[in-house]
Each structure stands twice: as C-alpha cells, then as structure tokens.
Amino acid sequence: MGTxxxxMNRVALLPVLLLTVCVVPLAFAATWTLVFLLVPVLAATWVLRVGVDVGDDGVTVRSPAAARHVRWGEVAGIRVAERGDLWLVTTRGTEVxxxxxxxxxxxxxxxxxxxxIPAPAQPR
Structure with a gap:
C-alpha cells in the first residue's frame, strides 16, 4: 500500500504571503514590533506541516509542533462531527x-x- x-493545498500560502507584505511595514516601525514577523512564519508553518499520513503501520497526525502515531490495531473507527470534521477513534476511547x-x-x-477504514455507503 505505501504511504x-x-x-493543506499549497495555494493557502498566498494569503500568508499577503499577510507578510502587510506585516513588514509594521514590524519595522520599532525594535519591539519585529515580533509581528512571527505571525506569518507561524501561519506558513501551519500550512506546510499540518496533515495526516496513512501508511502500512497506521495513521500519523501532524500538527505544527508534534506528531501522533496511531497503529492500525488501536484504530476503532472514524467519527464524523456535525460540521464534517473527521476524528480518529481509538480502542482506548480517545479521539484524534x-x-x-x-x-x-x-x-x-x-x-x-x-x-x-470502511468506505461510506453510497446513497441509493
């Protein structure tokens, strides 16, 4: 099967680029305002890092700062939230x-x- x-679609980096252009004048207004440059850096990190890897050994969920790996033996199922978000349900009763x-x-x-992970039933 592989991985x-x-x-996220890399097109999401375009608003980050626009945000960077808007933040640069503010960031160089004073020495302490350089901290505002962290906002586009954090946004770009989010776009580039956040995601899900599905492989032969399980599912790895990546956030900007960490990753959590759930082996297939620990996966109980998938929960679809009211707004369409997906949650991985583990055999321990936790959700990711x-x-x-x-x-x-x-x-x-x-x-x-x-x-x-079973495919959803097709509507008739």
Missing amino acids: ASFR RLPVLRARDLPRLADVSGGR
Missing part, C-alpha cells in the same frame, strides 16, 4: 482530530487505508 499524505480531512474525503481515506 499517502494528506496536506484529522486536521485536513473532511467527510467528503472518506472514500479516499478508505481507499488508502487498504480497507482498514
């Missing part, structure tokens, strides 16, 4: 949010999981 990665995936991504997630 499949789900990440799948940050870039929505309910519309369930068929693709089921496909790359090799059948470990």
Whole structure:
C-alpha cells in the first residue's frame, strides 16, 4: 500500500504571503514590533506541516509542533462531527482530530487505508 499524505493545498500560502507584505511595514516601525514577523512564519508553518499520513503501520497526525502515531490495531473507527470534521477513534476511547480531512474525503481515506477504514455507503 505505501504511504499517502494528506496536506493543506499549497495555494493557502498566498494569503500568508499577503499577510507578510502587510506585516513588514509594521514590524519595522520599532525594535519591539519585529515580533509581528512571527505571525506569518507561524501561519506558513501551519500550512506546510499540518496533515495526516496513512501508511502500512497506521495513521500519523501532524500538527505544527508534534506528531501522533496511531497503529492500525488501536484504530476503532472514524467519527464524523456535525460540521464534517473527521476524528480518529481509538480502542482506548480517545479521539484524534484529522486536521485536513473532511467527510467528503472518506472514500479516499478508505481507499488508502487498504480497507482498514470502511468506505461510506453510497446513497441509493
């Protein structure tokens, strides 16, 4: 099966670039305002880092600062939240949010999981 990665679309870096252009004049207004340059850096880090990796050994959920790996044996299922967010439910009863995936991504997630995550039923 290999590994499949789900990440934010890189087009999301365009607003980050615009934010950088807007922040630069403010950042150089005084020495202490250089801290404002951290805002676009953190936003770019979010876009580039956050995601989900699905592999033969399990699911890895990446945030800007950390990653959490859940082995297939620990996966109890997927919960679809009211707004379409996906949550990975573990056998311990905990839940891990799948940050870039929505309910519309369930068929693709089921496909790359090799059948470990069931595909949603098709409406008749």
